[in-house]
Amino acid sequence: MACMTDTGHLSESAKKLLKSIEKDNLTAQEISKKVGLPLFKVRSSLREMEELDLVVKDGDKFKMAPRAKEYFG
Template structure:
């Protein structure tokens, strides 16, 4: 799942993922359950978003980084 469109905006699924972890640290499994997106897509997206410093990872749990807010609006 590509997190960004060709025009450089967040994909709808990436927005959904980030919004699910805006306030709480969640595991990939919890994010999948909360968003309804397949776990393999969540894991792939989390790696991409982490590389771009848009998510924070602690003990295999993820939370949206403040930097991601600029992409959500």
């Protein structure tokens, strides 16, 4: 699941994932349940978004990075 489109925008699934952690720090398992995506896709997306500085990992939980809010203008 690619998080960015060819035009440099967030994919719809990436937006859904980021919105799920906008206010609450959640584990990959909790995010998977909340957004209804398979755990392996959530983990893959989280790794990609962490590399893009869109999410921050704190222990086993993830939260939206400040930079990610730029994509929700």
